[in-house]
Amino acid sequence: MNFDINEVITNMANAVKGSVIEDWNSVKGDVTSYLNDRKNRLDLLAEMRISNEISDNFLQKRLADEKDMLISELHSIVLISKVIAQNAANAAIEVLTKAINIALKI
Amino acid sequence: MKIANQTFLRKILGTIVIISSFTSCVVSMVPAYNENLENQVINAQKMTSKFYSDMMNDSANNRIFDKYQQGYSSIAVEINSIKFQLDATKKAEDLDSSVTILKNKWQQYQNEHKSYNTLSDGMIKAYSQNIDGFWKPLLIEIKALKMVKK
Numbered sequence: 294m295n296f297d298i299n300e301v302i303t304n305m306a307n308a309v310k311g312s313v314i315e316d317w318n319s320v321k322g323d324v325t326s327y328l329n330d331r332k333n334r335l336d337l338l339a340e341m342r343i344s345n346e347i348s349d350n351f352l353q354k355r356l357a358d359e360k361d362m363l364i365s366e367l368h369s370i371v372l373i374s375k376v377i378a379q380n381a382a383n384a385a386i387e388v389l390t391k392a393i394n395i396a397l398k399i
Numbered sequence: 400m401k402i403a404n405q406t407f408l409r410k411i412l413g414t415i416v417i418i419s420s421f422t423s424c425v426v427s428m429v430p431a432y433n434e435n436l437e438n439q440v441i442n443a444q445k446m447t448s449k450f451y452s453d454m455m456n457d458s459a460n461n462r463i464f465d466k467y468q469q470g471y472s473s474i475a476v477e478i479n480s481i482k483f484q485l486d487a488t489k490k491a492e493d494l495d496s497s498v499t500i501l502k503n504k505w506q507q508y509q510n511e512h513k514s515y516n517t518l519s520d521g522m523i524k525a526y527s528q529n530i531d532g533f534w535k536p537l538l539i540e541i542k543a544l545k546m547v548k549k
Contacts, residue, residue: 319546326535337524337525338525341524347521351525361504362500362529362532365496368536369493376428376429376546377546378428379428379547
């Protein structure tokens with residue numbers, strides 16, 4: 294029976310690393326776009342307030358929106374983190390299961 | 400002695416495999432991706448975008464709340480439908496939080512329009528860009544579910 298726990302653990306760690314890198318690369322653009330969007334929104338609001346297109350009271354309400362938007366964005370980052378963690382955990386479990394199956398010659 | 404150890408190890412590993420196969424040993428922390436829900440969110444976001452675009456093209460005197468009340472209601476129905484589906488989905492608490500924030504914000508914008516009665520170009524621009532800012536996290540969340548590996 295061929296089951297080297299050190300090799301399996303190393304392979305599991307590599308599977309986790311590969312999975313996290315791959316997933317993060319596919320979502321990092323979305324996450325960083327939040328910062329650019331915020332910059333553009335605040336820029337427009339400031340511009341409109343300076344040119345008196347909107348009142349101070351209206352500006353304050355839209356700035357309060359930013360706080361709620363940030364909460365929503367944080368929820369999306371939490372969900373993305375869960376997806377990344379789930380994929381990484383399952384990749385590691387798959388490596389372990391395969392190694393066990395090979396050892397058992399299943 | 401060595402053979403006895405191997406037999407013991409084989410039994411342990413066999414037990415793990417059997418337990419794994421019975422319990423479907425996979426980690427699951429998020430709901431499954433739902434293409435229909437993604438399309439509904441995309442279409443509802445388009446509705447809000449068109450709603451404000453139409454309002455912007457209207458003359459300032461015609462932007463009274465009563466004229467747009469039906470549009471507010473139609474979009475609220477879409478948001479409620481999305482929330483209803485997420486309420487009935489397990490492990491969808493983050494999505495549900497985002498759509499709840501969006502729902503409350505849409506109600507707030509409707510109430511503000513009602514109190515102002517009409518909106519200036521600047522106000523419409525601000526509402527339009529901000530409501531997009533509330534749609535985006537929800538759409539990113541739904542798209543992130545596509546990354547879940549089977």
